[in-house]
Amino acid sequence: MTDSPSDVADAPIADDTPAGGVDLSGFAAELSDAIGGSSWTADFDTVKVTVPADRWVEAITKARDSGLVFFSWLSAVDWAAEVAVGEGVDDAETVEERYEVLCRLSNVTDASAATIATNIPKDDAALDSLVPVFGGAEWHEREAAEMFGIDFRGHPNLVKIYLPDGFEGHPLRKDYPLLSREVKPWPGTVDVEGMPDTGPSTENPEAGE
Amino acid sequence: MTTVDPNLAMHLSETAVSVELETPDMTLNIGPQHPSTHGVLRLVARVDGERIESVDPVVGYMHRGYEKLSEVRTYAQIIALVNRIDWVSGFANEIPFVVGVEKLMGLEVPERAQYVRLILTEMARISSHLVFMSSFPLELGASTPLMHALRERERVLELIESVTGGRFHPNFNRIGGVKPAAGGGPTQKKVAQDIPKGFLAQTQEAMDRVLVICDDLDRLVTGNELIKARTVGVGVIPADKAIEFGVSGPNLRASGVEFDLRKAEAILPYDGIDFDIPTGTNGDSYDRYIMRNEEIRQAARIIKQAIDKMPSGPLQAKVPRIIKVPKGEVYVRAENPKGEMGYHIVSEGGRIPYRVKIRSASFSNLSILPWLLEGELLPDLVATLGSLDFVLGDLDR
Numbered sequence: 001m002t003d004s005p006s007d008v009a010d011a012p013i014a015d016d017t018p019a020g021g022v023d024l025s026g027f028a029a030e031l032s033d034a035i036g037g038s039s040w041t042a043d044f045d046t047v048k049v050t051v052p053a054d055r056w057v058e059a060i061t062k063a064r065d066s067g068l069v070f071f072s073w074l075s076a077v078d079w080a081a082e083v084a085v086g087e088g089v090d091d092a093e094t095v096e097e098r099y100e101v102l103c104r105l106s107n108v109t110d111a112s113a114a115t116i117a118t119n120i121p122k123d124d125a126a127l128d129s130l131v132p133v134f135g136g137a138e139w140h141e142r143e144a145a146e147m148f149g150i151d152f153r154g155h156p157n158l159v160k161i162y163l164p165d166g167f168e169g170h171p172l173r174k175d176y177p178l179l180s181r182e183v184k185p186w187p188g189t190v191d192v193e194g195m196p197d198t199g200p201s202t203e204n205p206e207a208g209e
Numbered sequence: 210m211t212t213v214d215p216n217l218a219m220h221l222s223e224t225a226v227s228v229e230l231e232t233p234d235m236t237l238n239i240g241p242q243h244p245s246t247h248g249v250l251r252l253v254a255r256v257d258g259e260r261i262e263s264v265d266p267v268v269g270y271m272h273r274g275y276e277k278l279s280e281v282r283t284y285a286q287i288i289a290l291v292n293r294i295d296w297v298s299g300f301a302n303e304i305p306f307v308v309g310v311e312k313l314m315g316l317e318v319p320e321r322a323q324y325v326r327l328i329l330t331e332m333a334r335i336s337s338h339l340v341f342m343s344s345f346p347l348e349l350g351a352s353t354p355l356m357h358a359l360r361e362r363e364r365v366l367e368l369i370e371s372v373t374g375g376r377f378h379p380n381f382n383r384i385g386g387v388k389p390a391a392g393g394g395p396t397q398k399k400v401a402q403d404i405p406k407g408f409l410a411q412t413q414e415a416m417d418r419v420l421v422i423c424d425d426l427d428r429l430v431t432g433n434e435l436i437k438a439r440t441v442g443v444g445v446i447p448a449d450k451a452i453e454f455g456v457s458g459p460n461l462r463a464s465g466v467e468f469d470l471r472k473a474e475a476i477l478p479y480d481g482i483d484f485d486i487p488t489g490t491n492g493d494s495y496d497r498y499i500m501r502n503e504e505i506r507q508a509a510r511i512i513k514q515a516i517d518k519m520p521s522g523p524l525q526a527k528v529p530r531i532i533k534v535p536k537g538e539v540y541v542r543a544e545n546p547k548g549e550m551g552y553h554i555v556s557e558g559g560r561i562p563y564r565v566k567i568r569s570a571s572f573s574n575l576s577i578l579p580w581l582l583e584g585e586l587l588p589d590l591v592a593t594l595g596s597l598d599f600v601l602g603d604l605d606r
Contacts, residue, residue: 044312044539071455072542073568077555086280087559090536102553104540104568108452108466111474115540115553136454139576147276162269162605171277178281 027066028114035059047114048102056118057128060103063116064133068105072113074130074140076101076148080174085181088174097122099148103130103137120150129155147172234262239590241270247344248601252578252594256587264582264590266575271605279565284310284532287565289380291552294569295603296377298337298546300329300369303382306552306565308476309541310384313534313556320478321522322386325404327477328412328515329369329381330543331508335419336365337546338501338508341598345498346430348595349439354429361422364415371411372404384532386525403524409516416509423506431502440495444581444593447492454580455573458548459500460597464492470544477543482514494596501598533560540568547571547603571603 028040028047035058038051051059077100081092089095098119106113120127129152130137141152142161149170152158160167169176240251249270255262275294279287291306292299304326311318339362343355366376373379373388381388430436446456448464461468469486471479487503489496534556542551548570555564574597582590 043537046538046540048538070452070457071573072549072551073455073553073566073573075553075566077564085277087557087561087563089563090557090559102566104551104553108461108468109473113474113540134453134455135450135580136456136573136576139572160269162272164269171274176277178277181281 027063027068027112031059031062031066031114031116034062048117049114050117050119053118053120053127056101056116057130057133059116059118060105060130061133063105063114067107068112068114070106070108071134071136072104072106074101074103074137074144076144076150076172078148078172078174083174084177085174099125099150101127101144101150125149126151126153128153129158131155146170149173237587241267247599250575250599250601250604252590254582254587254590259587261582261585261587261590264579266578268575268601268604271601273602273606275606276565276567279562279567281561283560284384284534284562287562288382288384289378291567292378292380293602294567294606295337295545295547295550295571295600297340297600298333299375299377300333300373300379300381301337301543301545302550303379304330304476305541305543305550306554307382307384308543309539309552309554310532310534312539312541313537313554314384314528314532315535316385316526316528318386318526319523320520322524322526323478324515324519325372325387325524326382327479328512328519329372329379330477331512331515332365332369332412334508334546335505336362336369338505339365339422341498341501342426342430342505345595345598346436348591349436351430351433351436354426357422357425357429361419364418368408368412368415372408383525383528385528386523388524409519412512413516416512419509420506423502423509426502431499436498437495439589439592440493440498440596442491442493442495443589444494444585444596445492446577446581450577450580451492454577456548456577457573458545458570459504460497460548460574462487463489463496463500465490470542470549474542476541478515479511481518482511484511484514494592497596497598531560533558534562542568545570547598547600548574550603567606569603569606571599571601572606575599575604 028042028049031049032038032040035051035055038049040047040049079089079095079098079100081095081097082088098121101118101120103116104113105116118127125148127150129141131141138156139161141155142158144150145152145158146160146163147170234255234257237254237256238251239254241249251267253265253267275290278290282290288303288307291302294302339358343358346354369379370376373381446460446464448466451461451464451466465488467486467488472486484507487500487507489500536556536558538553538555540551540553542549549568550570551568553566554562557563581593585593
């Protein structure tokens with residue numbers, strides 16, 4: 001997110017805390033208090049705690065020990081001012097170039113879940129591996145490594161998982177082109193152009209922009 | 210000890226067969242083309258005799274790059290992509306994605322559309338589990354259940370096709386509802402459209418037949434001694450390991466964890482519907498089979514109740530002609546037939562998502578394989594692999 005992260009005091013409170021489960025807003029505030037330099041948000045029922053990269057493993061371990069024991073997934077987002085394909089960010093001038101690594105944890109009794117995130121610089125894309133904390137992180141980190149070129153330090157077997165061994169480049173990076181689009185523009189784009197003579201708009205004023 | 214034929218014993222003593230066979234380590238390549246790999250999974254196993262020392266799954270033969278492709282398609286176009294992830298339950302794949310987009314847009318989906326989604330999701334679950342019911346015994350050498358299960362699945366698929374137009378890839382969900390009521394501009398027909406007449410009544414009947422097939426499969430497979438000998442105590446996943454590796458769905462419940470996203474975090478109207486979550490005790494291959502058999506019954510029960518409760522009304526909320534999703538990020542997950550399926554959608558306010566992370570169940574369910582198969586016997590590999598019920602499209606995305 002390029003939105004400035006809300007600080008703990010005025011962060012939105014998730015009021016859908018499941019009874020008997022992990023108190024998510026409390027958990028997020030607590031985790032972000034315990035890990036210095038972190039912040040949290042709870043938009044769209046998705047609790048997200050952003051922690052500094054050097055305390056990544058510590059934060060995940062803490063989250064696990066406070067009840068989020070189920071390893072759901074790990075991946076990343078490439079925040080870039082320029083993109084080779086697709087649409088770029090809303091405000092390309094203020095976006096901070098970085099990889100945002102996301103790890104989703106939940107539990108197996110109720111709806112409690114949180115995304116733990118951290119930002120790593122593009123010129124030093126490395127992060128400590130989560131494999132000692134969650135065995136399930138192994139494949140997910142291999143995927144993130146080949147797709148984004150992130151080095152997970154301490155990973156037991158950081159080889160390619162989907163891509164062939166000799167594959168060059170990191171396909172999910174925003175500067176990686178989609179060759180089929182370079183050769184031929186996608187015909188599907190005409191579908192989303194406004195059709196001529198569409199008459200009065202059917203837009204729902206409640207449906208946002 | 211079994212009694213040995215005296216003639217044979219004499220023969221053995223004469224030829225002085227060494228009891229300790231030399232079993233040098235060897236590497237056994239299983240797949241990518243192998244009936245038990247459900248597509249193109251390759252396992253490189255290092256075996257000592259019949260004992261597996263280590264297994265290295267090689268995946269990616271089916272990788273189609275859906276996460277990258279999602280970055281160049283509009284939200285409506287992505288729906289056609291995501292139902293190809295787990296192709297035996299195509300409809301169920303669409304649900305978490307459209308619900309995620311609706312959440313970001315703040316759309317209220319009409320109740321009738323939600324019930325149509327629920328019924329079709331459960332039908333996808335039945336058809337997916339019936340595939341398991343046919344393939345799993347087949348891999349263990351029983352071919353009769355396949356005939357029964359696939360015949361019934363065909364009827365379910367025909368019903369799905371009668372509503373959506375597609376057996377495998379329905380592409381039926383729209384942002385804000387389901388297809389029949391889409392449109393509404395002055396150049397399009399204003400005729401109120403609905404699901405086909407007679408669909409609900411036919412589905413009720415089909416569910417009765419599905420319950421009968423479950424009983425038939427019980428008689429054919431569940432109590433079968435050969436099946437039990439091959440599966441009971443084979444490929445045991447303890448609950449704590451399952452949780453650590455992110456194993457979800459029936460595979461998790463077979464290990465005794467009573468967790469179902471339809472109860473814990475329902476994104477479809479499961480609230481007023483009465484159904485049970487079957488759980489296993491041992492976490493072995495046999496329990497994982499039982500889970501699916503029981504889940505078919507529960508799904509039929511859910512569908513019957515949902516048909517009774519089906520409200521009338523529109524099938525589609527009013528949405529802009531050009532769908533732009535406000536800035537934000539959301540993760541929405543649902544209980545797919547294979548387990549937890551979810552989409553992390555990052556929108557930057559445009560017509561195309563900035564990033565879509567697809568969390569598919571089979572990927573995490575199979576990531577436990579190297580741990581699970583270590584030290585097991587080679588003949589148990591097929592039973593263990595089959596019981597995990599994976600689909601390569603769901604694994605490789």
